Amino acid sequence: MFALLAFVSSALALASGVAADFIPAGTAAHIFSTQNTSLALAPEAATPNAYLEVTLPGDGSSADPSAFYIVSGSGVPSQIAYGDWCITAKGVVPESSSQILYIAECDASDPAQFWTLNENPSTISNADGNCITLGRPANGVSVVLDFCEDELQAHQLWVPKAVSA
Numbered sequence: 001m002f003a004l005l006a007f008v009s010s011a012l013a014l015a016s017g018v019a020a021d022f023i024p025a026g027t028a029a030h031i032f033s034t035q036n037t038s039l040a041l042a043p044e045a046a047t048p049n050a051y052l053e054v055t056l057p058g059d060g061s062s063a064d065p066s067a068f069y070i071v072s073g074s075g076v077p078s079q080i081a082y083g084d085w086c087i088t089a090k091g092v093v094p095e096s097s098s099q100i101l102y103i104a105e106c107d108a109s110d111p112a113q114f115w116t117l118n119e120n121p122s123t124i125s126n127a128d129g130n131c132i133t134l135g136r137p138a139n140g141v142s143v144v145l146d147f148c149e150d151e152l153q154a155h156q157l158w159v160p161k162a163v164s165a
Contacts, residue, residue, distance in 0.1 A: 023117065023160045025073035030057040030066055031080075034122070034157035035137035041087075041158070042066035043103045044140075048085055052101040052143040054134055060163030067163050074117035074160060077127065081106055086113040087132075092145045094130055099144040101132065123148060123156045131156040 023029045030040040033054055040057040042065045043050035058064030065082055072078035079086045085103040090112035092099055107113060115124050115132070124132040125148050133146040133156050146152055 022119075023070045023074040023162055025071065025078075026069060027073070028060060028067040028069050028163045029160040030060070030163055031068060031117075031124070032057075032159045032161060033134050033137055034159060035134060035155065037159070039137060039139060040066045041068065041132070041143060043082060043085070044142075046083070048104055050085075050103055052087060052103065052132075053140055054137070054143060055139055057163075064163075070117060070160065075119065077114040077116050079106055079108070079113050080115050080117075080124075087115065088113045089126055089128075089130065089145050094144075094146045099146065100142045101145055117158070117160055121153055121156075122158055123153070124158050132158065 033039045038056060039054035041052060042055045044053050046065050055066060057066045060067050069081045070078055071081055082103060084106055086106040087101055088104045089101060090104065090110065092101055111127060115126055117124055129148055130145050131148040133144050133152060135155060148156065
């Protein structure tokens with residue numbers, strides 16, 4: 001009887017749709033664009049207020065600016081950090097001249113630094129209903145904040161992959 005119960009529990013867990021790429025709390029991950037799977041999110045420089053862009057991923061070490069830590073894990077609001085800096089939407093307005101995302105000193109009390117790595121669709125959204133968006137999938141292109149919308153979804157899909165250095 002116990003074996004049957006264990007089998008049913010395992011089958012239900014698999015059927016629940018938990019993504020294989022689920023990122024546990026505190027794990028480093030490269031966050032790849034689905035438009036060009038060789039490009040990952042990274043700050044343009046390892047300095048505060050650097051714009052967020054896509055680039056070829058690094059080696060996953062602590063010095064790799066494309067290896068972000070998902071502080072609380074995927075599926076829940078979390079800061080996405082590189083060192084002491086977090087991706088932020090503070091002062092960023094979708095569809096304006098100030099829509100480019102950037103990194104700033106991590107502040108756990110700042111709601112503009114909290115993002116949810118969603119499973120289906122695989123977007124990265126904030127509490128305001130905005131998504132991290134990539135217009136053109138090319139190395140060095142800035143990443144912007146835009147409204148989470150069906151017609152933009154192809155530009156808003158991301159695949160996090162845990163890294164090990």
